[in-house]
Amino acid sequence: MAFAWLKNKAKPASAPKNADKGLLVFDNTSEVIRAEGLLKRGGWSIRVMGPPPEIRTGCDLVIEFPLIEKLDILRALEEAKLTPLSAVPVSGPLLEPVNLFQVKDFGQHLMVRAANMKLTIDKRSLIIVNISGGGCPDVPYLADQLVGKLLTEAPSPRRIGHTLCGYALELAYQEMRRRC
Amino acid sequence: MLTVVGTVPQVDFPLLEGVVSAEAGGIAIAGRRLEAKRGTPALLAAALAAAQALGEIEVRAFLVGDVGLGDGSRKLYRHLTEVLPHRDCAVLTFHYLQPDVDWHNRVLFAVEEMAVRPLLVADAGFMYAAKMSGQAGAYDLFTPDAGELAFLADERAPHPFYTRGFILQDEEGAPELIARAYLHDNAARHLLVKGRVDRMADQDGVWASVSEPSHPALEAIGGTGDTLTGMVSALLAAGLEMRPACLLAAKANRLAGDLAQPDPATQVAEIIAHIPRALAALGQGHRPAGGE
Numbered sequence: 001m002a003f004a005w006l007k008n009k010a011k012p013a014s015a016p017k018n019a020d021k022g023l024l025v026f027d028n029t030s031e032v033i034r035a036e037g038l039l040k041r042g043g044w045s046i047r048v049m050g051p052p053p054e055i056r057t058g059c060d061l062v063i064e065f066p067l068i069e070k071l072d073i074l075r076a077l078e079e080a081k082l083t084p085l086s087a088v089p090v091s092g093p094l095l096e097p098v099n100l101f102q103v104k105d106f107g108q109h110l111m112v113r114a115a116n117m118k119l120t121i122d123k124r125s126l127i128i129v130n131i132s133g134g135g136c137p138d139v140p141y142l143a144d145q146l147v148g149k150l151l152t153e154a155p156s157p158r159r160i161g162h163t164l165c166g167y168a169l170e171l172a173y174q175e176m177r178r179r180c
Numbered sequence: 181m182l183t184v185v186g187t188v189p190q191v192d193f194p195l196l197e198g199v200v201s202a203e204a205g206g207i208a209i210a211g212r213r214l215e216a217k218r219g220t221p222a223l224l225a226a227a228l229a230a231a232q233a234l235g236e237i238e239v240r241a242f243l244v245g246d247v248g249l250g251d252g253s254r255k256l257y258r259h260l261t262e263v264l265p266h267r268d269c270a271v272l273t274f275h276y277l278q279p280d281v282d283w284h285n286r287v288l289f290a291v292e293e294m295a296v297r298p299l300l301v302a303d304a305g306f307m308y309a310a311k312m313s314g315q316a317g318a319y320d321l322f323t324p325d326a327g328e329l330a331f332l333a334d335e336r337a338p339h340p341f342y343t344r345g346f347i348l349q350d351e352e353g354a355p356e357l358i359a360r361a362y363l364h365d366n367a368a369r370h371l372l373v374k375g376r377v378d379r380m381a382d383q384d385g386v387w388a389s390v391s392e393p394s395h396p397a398l399e400a401i402g403g404t405g406d407t408l409t410g411m412v413s414a415l416l417a418a419g420l421e422m423r424p425a426c427l428l429a430a431k432a433n434r435l436a437g438d439l440a441q442p443d444p445a446t447q448v449a450e451i452i453a454h455i456p457r458a459l460a461a462l463g464q465g466h467r468p469a470g471g472e
Contacts, residue, residue, distance in 0.1 A: 019312040019338050020281040067338055068279050069250060091312075092336045100345055104399070109444035111400045116327035116340035120400040120444045129445035132218075132402035133327060135304030135340075137276050138248020140219035141189035143402055162248030163278070164341040 019091045022067035024077075024084040025051065025058035032061045035082045042076055044069065054093040058085050068136065071170070072162040098168070101175050110179070114171035119146075126151045126180055136163035146173075151180060182227060182417035183267070183298070184241045184410075185260065185306070186220025186275035187252055193245030195255055197263070200239045202228040205449050209241055216449045218403035220275045223303075226410030229455035230432070233464060234418045240269070246278060253278035253305075261286050265293035272298040273413040274306035275406070279339070284309035288318060299416050302368065303409045311366045312338055319368035320422065323409045326351050326375045333357035335364040351375050355386050370422050372412060374405045378430040380423070387423070390430040393438035401437075403448030408433040411455065432458040 026032045032048060039046045044065060051062045065073055070087055077083055089095050098115040105111075109129060111120040117139070120130040127150055131143040138161050146154045157170040184200075198210045206215040207224045216225035224241055231237035242260065246252030257280070264287070272291065284306065291300065302310050303323045310316050311332055324332055331340040333356075354373055361367040362383045373379040376399070377391040398404050412429035420428065435458035440451045 018281075019314075020279060020309065022338075066250070066280070072249065089338045089342055091338045092342070095336060095338075095342045095344065097341055098343055098345070104396070106397060106400070106444050109397075109400065111444065113327070115343065116325070116331070118400060122445060130400045130402050130447075132400060132404070133325060135276060135279070135306075135308055135328070136248055137187040137189065137219075137246040137250070137253060137278055137305065140187075140217065140276065141247040143218055144189055147402075162250075164339045166248060168341050 018064065020067055021064050021090040022070060023051065023055065023088050023090055023093060024063040024065055025055055025086045025088070026062075026084050027058060029059050029061050031082055032059065032063060035063055035077060035084070038076065038080050038082065039063070039065065039073065044073060052093055055088070064090065068163050070164055071158065071167045075158070101172070103179075110176070112172045112176045112179070114175065115168040117165060117168040117172050119169060119172040119176055121151055121176060121180065123180070128154055131169065134165035134169065136165035138162045138166045139169070142166060142169055151176060181238045181240060181269045182231070182271045182273065182413050183269040184220065184224055184227065184239065184273045184275060184413065185256065185277065186223065186241070186243060187246040187256070187277060188214060188221065188243050189219065189247055190245040191247055193243070193252070195242075195244040195252070195259055197242050198240060200224050200228065200241045202232065209243060216452055218406060218448055220406070222403040222406040222448050222452065223273070223275055223410035225449070225452045226407035226455055227414040229452055230411045230414035230459060231418070233456045233459040234414065237414060237417050239414070248278070250278035250280065253280065254283060257283035257287055261290045264290040268294065268296055269298050271301060271413050271417040273301040273409065274303070275409070276304045277306045277309070279305045279309040279312065281309055281313045284313050285315065288315060301409065301413050301416070303405070308339060314365065316366050316368055321370045321372060321412065321426070322368040323372045323374060323405065323412065325405050326354065326373070329354060329357050329361065329373050332361040332366045335366060351377065354379055358386060370426065372408070372426045372430065374408055378434070380426045380430070388427055390427065390434060393434055395437055395442050397442045397444045397446065398437045400444035401442060401446050401448055401451070404433065404437065404451065407436070407448060407452060407455070428462060428464065431462055432464075435461060
């Protein structure tokens with residue numbers, strides 16, 4: 001029973017219920033119902049619920065979804081023309097995605113960091129030479145697909161990624177394209 | 181024995197459990213070869229390189245294919261809940277897995293049922309889930325990078341993508357972020373923070389820093405954090421105490437990077453090849469043939 005303390009340990013106040021979940025906010029309940037059907041058919045674990053008081057837009061129903069899969073879910077909804085008004089974390093519906101970029105110029109190479117993801121290119125050839133950071137399983141996959149390719153020809157992380165790390169890499173990718 | 185739990189970026193890679201062996205430029209498990217590009221294969225390659233230098237340490241792994249859909253991770257989580265109570269190892273390291281609080285908690289309860297508690301190390305996606313679950317204190321070591329430390333320090337962030345701007349500061353603020361992570365119970369008992377300066381800390385604060393040799397290019401190279409986590413896991417499995425293991429791993433990781441004479445286009449496999457020489461230079465293990 002070396003871990004007996006673990007079962008009895010009260011969750012700290014910093015661990016809100018459903019901390020890894022997000023909320024999809026739609027304009028009207030008809031969209032909620034259609035989105036619910038689409039996502040359930042797609043195999044995602046979701047549920048329809050009332051919105052928390054912090055959310056002041058949209059209708060009186062929201063969809064709770066696995067936040068880590070935001071990129072994948074938003075892509076599925078957009079393809080079905082069901083783009084939500086917003087997709088926010090349950091732990092803080094007013095939290096905004098990181099929008100600060102850190103740029104490092106190594107001379108021949110340029111690195112852009114967005115949140116926990118870094119993308120580096122060779123400035124002369126515009127070839128993506130490295131991707132680092134991140135902890136979701138699509139990061140090694142995205143690196144396999146992007147490293148060694150021209151920035152202008154590589155698939156965008158938004159198209160082939162699935163998670164919030166993929167989303168962060170998309171921001172770094174877009175910022176790099178804007179700069180080059 | 182070291183056991184590593186992680187994923188492979190291949191859709192059709194089956195769930196495998198077994199002994200991992202070193203191969204040129206990669207690893208092998210159950211007859212399948214994987215390149216040590218980054219992610220869990222890079223962690224395992226670094227652990228094996230360290231194990232080779234230190235002597236007889238068996239390295240085992242639970243691996244599954246997952247490209248970010250989470251399907252492989254969930255299959256592996258289910259498997260772990262079934263088999264972990266019947267396994268034993270000195271160190272259990274969790275790595276690139278789809279963060280999922282519910283499955284994280286079930287896996288942690290399966291760990292509780294193991295006959296002897298292993299040292300628990302978490303990095304990458306599983307560390308995110310550990311923090312979000314409120315159970316970070318159940319772990320012996322987290323190995324975040326600067327961005328991930330900011331995430332641990334932000335008690336409201338559900339993922340590094342949502343870390344609040346006022347927390348995303350320069351690395352110089354790392355000691356404050358470490359204190360904040362402990363204040364809100366969002367850190368493991370020990371932290372090994374990877375960065376321009378590697379910092380080792382516990383709830384009393386930073387107890388050591390390693391900043392040399394220094395190569396800014398290492399920040400751009402994918403997998404250099406994975407190699408550090410792999411090395412410290414192997415050193416712990418070899419019987420080193422937490423503090424010397426963290427310190428040696430940080431020094432050896434930087435030295436291996438230095439020996440590779442890196443630029444931002446260097447690939448991590450080039451650095452892993454220098455780990456045995458780096459450890460030998462630090463007085464651990466034998467100097468590889470052909471060493472200077």
